[in-house]
Every structure is written in structure tokens, then in C-alpha cells.
Amino acid sequence: MxxxxxxxxxxxxxxxxxxERTRPRSEATGGSSVPPPxxxxxxxxxxxxxxxxxxxxxxxxxxxxxxxxxxxxxxxxxxxxxxxxxxxxxxxxxxxxxxxxxxxxxxxxxxxxxxxxxxxxxxxxxxxxxxxxxxxxxxxxxxxxxxxxxxxxxxxxxxxxxxxxxxxxxxxxxxxxxxxxxxxxxxxxxxxxxxxxxxxxxxxxxxxxxxxxxxxxxxxxxxxxxxxxxxxxxxxxxxxxxxxxxxxxYIADELQRTMLPDSLPQPTGVRLASRYLPAAETARVGGDWYDAIPLPGSRVALVVGDVMGHSMTSAAIMGQLRTTAQTLAGLDLPPQEVLHHLDEQAQRLGTDRMATCLYAVYDPVSHRITIANAGHPPPILLHLGGRAEVLRVPPGAPIGVGGVDFEAVELDAPAGATLLLYTDGLVESRLRDVWTGIEQLRERLAATAQLTGPDHSPPLEALCDDVLDVLGPGDRDDDIALLAARFDGIAPSDVAYWFLEPEDAAPGRARRLARRALTRWGLEELSDSVELLVSEVVTNAVRYAERPVTLRLLRTDVLRCEVGDDSPQLPRQRRARDTDEGGRGLFLVNRLARRWGATRLSTGKVVWFELPTPA
Incomplete structure (x- = not known):
């Protein structure tokens, strides 16, 4: 226009x-003009x-x-x-x-x-x-x-x-x-x-x-x-x-964002929220990442990390480390072992491929959380009463240094508390050092919790937005990844847990125990389906197990059954022929259960299924 x-x-x-025109100058005597030089x-x-x-x-x-x-x-x-x-x-x-x-x-x-x-x-x-x-x-x-x-x-x-x-x-x-x-x-x-x-x-x-x-x-x-x-x-x-x-x-930004989770899972006993902010519109390539990975036993792994540097290489390394962390989490390794293997992977990527990372595993049944740290800022736990606490976690060395051991600590995770994991872009800038920023963040969380009262936790999404407001105008020099977890936990009355010897009588005992638990919970109408599915899964576990088989029932918004054994071989669903006497157990599980799956552990495997509970 x-x-x-x-x-x-x-x-x-x-x-x-x-x-411009030059003005003639007059002579000192006689007033006659003299031509300019x-x-x-x-x-x-x-x-x-x-x-x-x-x-x-x-x-x-x-x-x-x-x-x-x-x-x-x-x-x-x-x-x-x-x-x-x-x-x-x-x-x-x-x-x-x-x-x-x-x-x-x-x-x-x-x-x-x-x-x-x-x-x-x-x-x-x-x-x-x-x-x-x-x-x-x-x-x-x-x-x-x-x-x-x-x-x-x-x-x-x-x-x-x-x-x-x-x-x-x-x-x-x-x-x-x-x-x-x-x-x-x-x-x-x-x-x-x-x-x-x-x-x-x-x-x-x-x-x-x-x-x-x-x-x-x-x-x-x-x-x-x-x-x-x-x-x-x-x-x-x-x-x-x-x-x-x-x-x-644009390509680098899309590369980075496709490596971040599109949405967070909704595991039992914990609510999750996240935020990611690039450093600036003109520097949108970084190595910050976060993740939440469901684990067997209704547990969840919480991960946040930061690859050093800002380039497409940083984004690519971030993607490789995040994929490695997901794979290691699927093996159900302890947090310190996960960081150890991430350190080895970073060294294989190059001599200067360094990153900080914090890996935590939350168990909603025991209301405990296990945390290991590799040079990352410590998490903050916001208690239900409004007290904000910077957790004492051994800092460790960054991933990629090599030759160092990582240490894990196990802490209480009370119901109603909120765990905040973040990258250093939230607390460090040209205007303040990282520990000053952490203290300001802790004070901000405590002030926000005081507004909602001692008996209520602030809404999780609003809490994340309020945390980002701690940054002043022009006070953001680095990318920010933020992961918040609100611990709801699972009440002990909603959990039933048994050990079964690997013998022929185990399936029958599993059916009786499951029926008693359903009767106690008022879920008798699920008894027939649960007994049939439990019998099939336990029978398969007993066939290969050498140590006691575990059976656990969890009552939340769904009924979840988990059967664990010490055999690493995962079951595979197959279509049995008319002349076969077996091979129909997982077919029944697939038809009757709303969801089911099998996860390999460091000590064996867990086969689980879920059924919807009556309204």
C-alpha cells in the first residue's frame, strides 16, 4: 500500500x-570591493x-x-x-x-x-x-x-x-x-x-x-x-x-517441538502440567526438554533436562537423550542407573555433548518419590499447607562428563503436594544468579499457595502460569522447560497385594483372593470377568516363573490388575487353531479388558489389564 x-x-x-552564495568582502579603506580569491x-x-x-x-x-x-x-x-x-x-x-x-x-x-x-x-x-x-x-x-x-x-x-x-x-x-x-x-x-x-x-x-x-x-x-x-x-x-x-x-523449532511430548499422560494418582518457552523469537533452538513416562505398578517417571548450547545440534542431542531416557525408563531401571546410561550415551555422541538432567520416579501407592540428579537445579516441593521446600538432592555431575557416579534419594511425596521440575532458564539470568532465582521461585510458590488457603492446593495450570510470571520483562535469556506434578496418591484401602507360589494351585487361589477384594469394594458384578482374566494371566506367569508371582489390584476410576513374575519373556497374542488346547488366554484378555499390556522389568515382567468400574 x-x-x-x-x-x-x-x-x-x-x-x-x-x-550557497559568497558575500563580497569590503576593503578596509575606500569601500571598494576586492574580487574573491x-x-x-x-x-x-x-x-x-x-x-x-x-x-x-x-x-x-x-x-x-x-x-x-x-x-x-x-x-x-x-x-x-x-x-x-x-x-x-x-x-x-x-x-x-x-x-x-x-x-x-x-x-x-x-x-x-x-x-x-x-x-x-x-x-x-x-x-x-x-x-x-x-x-x-x-x-x-x-x-x-x-x-x-x-x-x-x-x-x-x-x-x-x-x-x-x-x-x-x-x-x-x-x-x-x-x-x-x-x-x-x-x-x-x-x-x-x-x-x-x-x-x-x-x-x-x-x-x-x-x-x-x-x-x-x-x-x-x-x-x-x-x-x-x-x-x-x-x-x-x-x-x-x-x-x-x-x-x-522454523525447521529447527519444529524439530525441537516434535521431540517434546504433544501431550502428557494421565497416570493414576498424579496430575501433570507443563510449559515450554523459547528464549526469544529470534533464537528458538535449544536443548531443554521434559517428559512423563508411565511405569509398571501405576508409577510415573518425571524427567527434565537441558542440553548445553543453542543450536540445531543441541536440539538433535536433546532428541537422542530423550529417546534414550524413554527406553531406559521402559526397562524400569533405578533413577541413578538411568542417569548412568544417559551419561554413557552422551559420551558416545561426542566429547563435548553435555547436559543436565533430573530423573524422578513417583509411586502413588507408597506415596514416595525417588530422585537422582545430574548437575540440574534442585526441584521444589510445595506442600498442601503452603510451605515451599527446595529438596536436598545430591547435585551430581552433568551428563557427558563421564567416570562419575550418581546418587538417588527417596523422599516422602504426601498427597496434595506439588513437585516442580524446571530448567535453569526459569531461575538464572544476567540480572541474578541461579540460587537467588531459586529462592525467589520458592517464595513465589509459597505466596501463591497462601492465597488458596491451607486446606487447598492452587490449580495446577494456574500455578504454572503464575510461576512463569516470576520473570520480569527482558529477564529471560534462556529456554524454559517446566513440569509440575500434583500428587494425589492411591489410598491403602484401594490396594490389594499378594504373593503366589509358582504352583498349579496358584490360579485358583488368585481367583478367590480377587473375589474377596471385589466384594470388599462393592464391585461384585465384575467378579466373573476379573476371575477369568486373573486366572488366565496367573496361569501363564506360573508356567514360566521360578520365584513367587505377585498379584495386585488397584481401585481408582478403573479396576487395574497387575501380575508380575521373574521371566523376561513377554507374552504375545496369537490366534489358536481349532485343534490347540491352549493359546487363548491373551485372546480373552484382549476381548474383555478395556486395556492391557506387558512391560519388561529388570527383574522380569508385569502383565496388566484394566476394566471399567460401574458408575
Whole structure:
């Protein structure tokens, strides 16, 4: 969209500065005038001054264009640098869509007008004392222009763009090209001066700029074509870099976000919430990650980590470490063993691949949590009464150092308490050290809990938002990953647990024990299904087990049954033939249970299934 700025009071265009006149000096006696000393002719002095003004203008304009980081800032920098000093208005057309790097441009060649008045708020300007650029009505003011233009191969506009050099608007080439650019029924108004400058990037033409002057302004001079060429070249190269950088940042950001969980699981006995904030819009590539991994026995692993550095390499390493952590969690290894294997994996990735990580396992049945730390900021536990506590966890060395041992601690995780895991971007910045930030975060959590009263916990999602508010404006230098876990736990009255010897009588005993537990819970109508499924799973476990088999029933919003044994071989569902006497147990489980699965442990495996409870 055309913009028509109001000129600064007293400012004259570059080509319109009047030549200064020297005043004759009078003699000391007689009053007769003496001719001035010999010097360069007045026209040469004026020309030199105008050329000096042009050079200073080009230098200032190119610096202003170069300050732009993204596409809008670069185009707006060109507009503000040239209006009103060089022209009264400017139209900027860019290829749509813009090609990125060495990719083949989309055909046909379409130019789209950049409506620069939409790129900023009215009156916004970084230079004090300048007059803001007003919005121009394209139907009534200086330069009506079409929104889109398709460049026809072999047409006049195509020839001008291919020539790359700017041309005057009254030249034969421009008179034929401008109506094609602006629209068939539009042209430069009578008496106005114009320069049509192609915008060429590193490899191809990406657009065009039209500089316009009103009739009351001096006409463009031949040297103004060189000025327009300089402005167009700097703008086009800046746009090329901005588009390429934007594509790389987008790819890196998508890479990182696809490595983070799309959604958190909803395990029994714990509620989860998370946040992730990049460091800035212009540096969106980091190595922060978080995860929540369901484990056998209704437990859940809580992980947060931070790969050192900000690059696509950091994001890639983060993805590898997160995948490794998920695999290790599936083996049900202790937290310190998980960190040990992550350390080995980081060393295999390279000598300088370092990261901090905190790995915790919460058991809702025992109301305990086991935590191991590898150089990460300590977690904070917010108790139900409003007390916020920085947990004493051995810090350990970062992952990737090698040759170090990790230590795990087991702590109480009372019902109603909230555990907060975070990366250092939340508590460390240029303005404060990490321990000062941790203390401020602890105080903020305690203050938030006091507002909800001693008997209630603050809503988890609102708590995460409130935690992020601890950061002041401009106080965020690094990415932030945040994982909050609200411990609800499972009451002992909702858990039934037995050991069964691996003998032929075990399935029958398992059926009787399950029936008694269901009767105690008032779930008798599930007895037939539960007895049948328990019998099949226990029979399969007894067949391969050498040590006692475990049977556990959990009553929450569903009824969950878990059978564990010391055999690492996972059961596989298969379709039995008509002549087979067995092989139908897992088929029944698959048909009757709402969900079922099997998980390999370091000591064997657990087979589980779930049934919906009556309303």
C-alpha cells in the first residue's frame, strides 16, 4: 500500500539543496570591493556537496535496512530510510511466495504488494523528532496500485526485472512495464517522477521497488539511479537472508517441538502440567526438554533436562537423550542407573555433548518419590499447607562428563503436594544468579499457595502460569522447560497385594483372593470377568516363573490388575487353531479388558489389564 509521509519542516530533498552564495568582502579603506580569491567554480562546489549528501544518505539508509532481522523489518527500514528524504512514496513488490535458498521458485512469477502501513502501529518510529508516516488511500492519493501482479515471460516488466538496473519512470522500458506492475488501468499520475528498481537477491530477482516524487519536488537525477540501485541491492540481500534464516529457525523449532511430548499422560494418582518457552523469537533452538513416562505398578517417571548450547545440534542431542531416557525408563531401571546410561550415551555422541538432567520416579501407592540428579537445579516441593521446600538432592555431575557416579534419594511425596521440575532458564539470568532465582521461585510458590488457603492446593495450570510470571520483562535469556506434578496418591484401602507360589494351585487361589477384594469394594458384578482374566494371566506367569508371582489390584476410576513374575519373556497374542488346547488366554484378555499390556522389568515382567468400574 502506498504511503505518503509528511515532510519534515525545513528539510529539502537531496537534489534540491540551493547553492550557497559568497558575500563580497569590503576593503578596509575606500569601500571598494576586492574580487574573491581564486577557487573552484560554484557549480563544482554545489555538485560536490550534493554528492557528499548522497553518500551520507546511502550510508545511513543501508545501515537502517541492515538493522532489520525479519522480512517486515527490512521492508519497513527501506520505506523509512527513503521517505521523505529520497522520495515522497514507495511501493515494494515481492515475489509470492518467496523462494528460500537454492530451491526452485514456484511458477508463475507473481509479485505481491507489501502494505507497509500494516507492519507497525500508527506513529511508531525509532528516530526521535521524525514525522510518522501516514496511511495513504490508494484510490485517492499519490499512487494507486494493484495488490497482485503476474510477470509474463517476455513482457515489458519481465525485461526490466531481468535487466536488474533501475530505470526512470519516463523511459520507454518503464512506461511499458509500470502499467503491467501497477495494473492495466493504473499508471503514474501526470507530472510525477518515478524510478523502477528491480530487487535481486543472491541468485534471482525477488521483487521490485517504485520510488515516487510529486511534481513540486525536483526531478530524479542520473546519480539517483545509483542510489536506488544501492538501496535495492541491500534490501534484496537482506530479504534473502531473512527468509533463509526464518526457514532455518522454523525447521529447527519444529524439530525441537516434535521431540517434546504433544501431550502428557494421565497416570493414576498424579496430575501433570507443563510449559515450554523459547528464549526469544529470534533464537528458538535449544536443548531443554521434559517428559512423563508411565511405569509398571501405576508409577510415573518425571524427567527434565537441558542440553548445553543453542543450536540445531543441541536440539538433535536433546532428541537422542530423550529417546534414550524413554527406553531406559521402559526397562524400569533405578533413577541413578538411568542417569548412568544417559551419561554413557552422551559420551558416545561426542566429547563435548553435555547436559543436565533430573530423573524422578513417583509411586502413588507408597506415596514416595525417588530422585537422582545430574548437575540440574534442585526441584521444589510445595506442600498442601503452603510451605515451599527446595529438596536436598545430591547435585551430581552433568551428563557427558563421564567416570562419575550418581546418587538417588527417596523422599516422602504426601498427597496434595506439588513437585516442580524446571530448567535453569526459569531461575538464572544476567540480572541474578541461579540460587537467588531459586529462592525467589520458592517464595513465589509459597505466596501463591497462601492465597488458596491451607486446606487447598492452587490449580495446577494456574500455578504454572503464575510461576512463569516470576520473570520480569527482558529477564529471560534462556529456554524454559517446566513440569509440575500434583500428587494425589492411591489410598491403602484401594490396594490389594499378594504373593503366589509358582504352583498349579496358584490360579485358583488368585481367583478367590480377587473375589474377596471385589466384594470388599462393592464391585461384585465384575467378579466373573476379573476371575477369568486373573486366572488366565496367573496361569501363564506360573508356567514360566521360578520365584513367587505377585498379584495386585488397584481401585481408582478403573479396576487395574497387575501380575508380575521373574521371566523376561513377554507374552504375545496369537490366534489358536481349532485343534490347540491352549493359546487363548491373551485372546480373552484382549476381548474383555478395556486395556492391557506387558512391560519388561529388570527383574522380569508385569502383565496388566484394566476394566471399567460401574458408575
Amino acid at each position: 502506498t504511503e505518503q509521509p509528511t515532510s519534515h519542516e525545513g528539510r529539502q530533498p537531496l537534489a534540491a539543496r540551493p547553492q 581564486a577557487g573552484p567554480p560554484q557549480d563544482l562546489v554545489g555538485t560536490a556537496r550534493r554528492e557528499g549528501d548522497r553518500l551520507r544518505f546511502v550510508g545511513a539508509a543501508t545501515r537502517r535496512i541492515a538493522r532489520g532481522i525479519d522480512l517486515d523489518e527490512i521492508v519497513l527500514g527501506l520505506c523509512r530510510a527513503t521517505v521523505p528524504t529520497f522520495s515522497d512514496a514507495i511501493l515494494v513488490y515481492l515475489r509470492s511466495p518467496l523462494p528460500v535458498g537454492d530451491e526452485r521458485p514456484v511458477s508463475p512469477f507473481v509479485l505481491r504488494l507489501r502494505r507497509t502501513d500494516r507492519l507497525r502501529l500508527a506513529g511508531e518510529d525509532s528516530d526521535p523528532g521524525t514525522v510518522p508516516l501516514p496511511v495513504v488511500d490508494p484510490q485517492t492519493d499519490l499512487m494507486p496500485a494493484a495488490e497482485l501482479c503476474e510477470v509474463r515471460s517476455g513482457g515489458a516488466l519481465s525485461e526490466v526485472l531481468r535487466g536488474v538496473r533501475p530505470v526512470f519512470g519516463d523511459s520507454a522500458a518503464a512506461r511499458a512495464a509500470l502499467p503491467e506492475l501497477l495494473g492495466a488501468d493504473r499508471t503514474v499520475p501526470s507530472g510525477h517522477r518515478a524510478i523502477l528498481a528491480p530487487l535481486r537477491g543472491r541468485r534471482r530477482v525477488i521483487g521490485a521497488a517504485v520510488f515516487l516524487r510529486r511534481p513540486d519536488r525536483p526531478a530524479f537525477e542520473p546519480n539517483d539511479l545509483l542510489v536506488a540501485a544501492q538501496l535495492a541491492t541491500h534490501t534484496a540481500l537482506g530479504i534473502d537472508k531473512a527468509v533463509l534464516y526464518g526457514r532455518e529457525a
